[in-house]
Amino acid sequence: MEIMYVNGTPARDDKPLVLVIGKLDGIHKGHQALLNAAAKQKGPEESLAVWTFKQHPLWVLKEDIRFKGSLLPEKEQMEVLEQFGVERVYQVDFTKDYAAISAETFIMEHLSQLNIKRIVVGEDFRFGAGRESGTDDLIDLCSNLNIAVTVVPVIKENGRKISSTKIREWIADGKMESVQAVLGKPYSITGTVVHGEALGRKLGFPTINMGGIEEYVTPKPGLYLGSAEIHHSPDHKEYWNVLINAGFSPTVGGRVYRLEAYLIDFSGDLYDKMVSIHFLRFLRDEIKFDNLDLLVAQMNEDKAEAKLILE
Template sequence: MWTTSSLTNALTPTVVALGNFDGIHQGHQQVILPVLNDDPQIRSTVVSFSPHPKEFFTGQPRKLLTPRSEKAFQLSAIGVEQLVLLPFNRELAALTPQQFVEEILVNHLQARRVSVGQDFRFGCKRSGTATDLQAIAAKSEIAVTIVPLLTFQGERISSSAIREALQEGNLQGANRMLGRSYSLVGEVVQGQQVGRTIGFPTANLQLPPEKFIPKQGVYGVRVSGVGIDRKLGVMNIGNRPTVNGTKQTIEVHLLNWSGDLYGQMLTVELEQFIRPEQKFASLDDLKAQIKADCETARTMWLPVS
């Protein structure tokens, strides 16, 4: 998939889905679906923003469900051909709704069709609505599809709702809203190697700093990487209080597997929240609990897809 932050490098003409799309959850997918097409001459394109507008206006770093590389991967998996990440700056924020349509959609992207969610807002001070976009774009003969909001258990599916579920350890709810398992993608780096001294070697994951980390605790997971295809494992997110840890780590133990993973990129799909992190009286107690966690992971229902 072609990814660019420069409008001059965008492949045109396009059909465009507009939005922030952090998470590429089921609601986002409904917005993207109308721009997937079989015409090789027209690029199915997602137009998003970097940094997130809320980060730009507040000046506070924003943790993302899908950092740039993950967003590109998820979009490619559903058939999007191009990701255009508009640099969100003062110039872009100052554009009126009319200017946004004319400069971005018409002049640069040569958009033929646009899809947005019902709650989409754009232009200076978020003054433009989805229906405004529809009216303005019609003057340039660009059709705009407005997609109704998608709900889960009576509540709107949103990136914020997914973050809240992940913070609470409600992995089932988060994954239902996402339409897939929440995943962590990172490089295996050197750790303190405490796990191997008690018989449970772990891969210590280093994630992008902007990645949203769910509730601390132990998870049943599926792990993929070079030579590893969704292998069952147990992951701990936490400070490792039993060994006087002071820094949060993310460590994965693969069941019935051994090998050298240093330097590899792993994708860890979170399938089940097993328990919160806790401090044990001794390493023997910790070892017994990890053994029990592994048995829980082996016996619980973990979907293959």
Template sequence: MLFQEVHGIPPQSDVDQVLVIGKFDGVHIGHQAILDTARNVAPPGTRLAVMSFNPHPTFVLTGDEAYLRTLTPPTEKLRILAELGVGSYYSIRFDKAFAAMDPEQFVVEFGTRLRARQIVVGEDFRFGRGGSGDTALLRTVGSRLGIGVTVVSPVVENGSKVSSSQIRAHLAAGRVEAAEALLGRPYTITGTVVHGGDCGRAIGFPTANLSGIDAYVMPKSGVYAVSAAVSERDKGEIVSHEEIWFGVLLAGGRTTISGDRFQLAVHLLGFSGDLYGKQCRVSFLRRIRDEQAFASAEELQAQLARDCDTTSAMVGLADVRLTGDLIRQGSAFVRTSFGKD
């Protein structure tokens, strides 16, 4: 778990820190490279800290409502950053007033308040009024304050800079494997299982319908092979070990004879039991097909059977339950452990 989590303007830090600043939407491999660099330049005895912003600055500055959804909502971002060894997390409320802050004031205010010994950012980092602050200004003001500044070059994959926008585009096109390559892990959405219409159960394919997922960027509608980590929670805390299953996920409108409300519903291969109220964290492994409309329940039933066969062939087993923390290995685990001939 994170040692310290602060929302809003943080208090004076009681320890020296290496401060990484950025949006960190997705905590993708480019962000991870920045964190790796921060660990490498950290003076002895300092704590690794991340300053991020909420809501997404692009939404505040442009009004683009697509950015009300994020690749990693706050809880998900905290979980990933904690796994990467971050000791302090500062979530700064980003609004028009904050966006208008003088860039030099920004460095002085947060550099001293957070006792930054080093500040580490990506080379395209911009800050302050109208984005007028850049890495050159950051170095100038940092030098005056006795703060070292390290600027990290972007990570490039297939000739393009890795970015959250690129990952969003992959998801919008259903390219979940491409998104995984840039994230360094499968794209994951966490929700709570709620009652649905029981249409799937009626034709022999019960599904877990996920609620509480509105903050996430949604993938293109369609049918996906997934892994799913299922656990019980009480007041936000996990009270049971995660059980990890493979499954078939339907994203979009109800894939029945009618209905068009976007949702995520997952059928777990080989599962029987009660999932209502449990937390389900689904990781997208591969897109199987487009969403379809069916003329009859029988046609839908036959297609879902084929989807399950496709997923079973991909993972190598039709009925598999795993326990532990293998979800973090995602499809890499599938391919290395179950994908061999």
């Protein structure tokens, strides 16, 4: 898969494309519907392509902290897009100047540089400065360039429109079952195991400390039931049930948000290993205990509850 980084107007290219346009934040079921529709309409000589943004527009334009992190960082997003048959991705550097481009300029001066045969968007698609234009405008403008347009109906789950904004809210509220329902898989964070203070080991509950998680949308502080995917190599992965502690460790005076996981019944050294943590269920809020004995007692209760659920 080719990744084309776009800063301003894209370079001219004659490769025939069917182009999906959207942030594709998290590649939820709604985004999957766009990709599947585009793949079905792609001709034998055409390539499936995606036009997306490196930064979330609401973070760039409003500095809304809810949109600083990613549901799916770039590397993982590219891997998932490739699984859907995408052959080329236009990764746009979204800036305030780029956001000020009119809808007509975007189509007639930017997308006209590419050999687009068909554009695929959702019915709620908006584009141009201040989100000035919708799908009817897109169809009118593209007709001037002989580009066909497919508008895919909004996908709903339990009568509610699927949206990345709602997914972010659910993660912030610890509603991981709802997140999984619309992503089609559990919400996951991948990082490298780093050295911590080894307090868990001293208490009889050795945990792995996840490093390199700053890009992600952070879950609500608390304890979760989940699974760990240990990446020994591309062809060798190992899976364990885990208790995940997300938050600040208030019992020991923690001030920095951290992600730790206790692999149930696991024994071994995972330092420097890449591990993916999959969130399945929120169990309880983070608690500040008066002493470590109370913390250990609660951890034993948590482990027993987890085993009951898993059974």
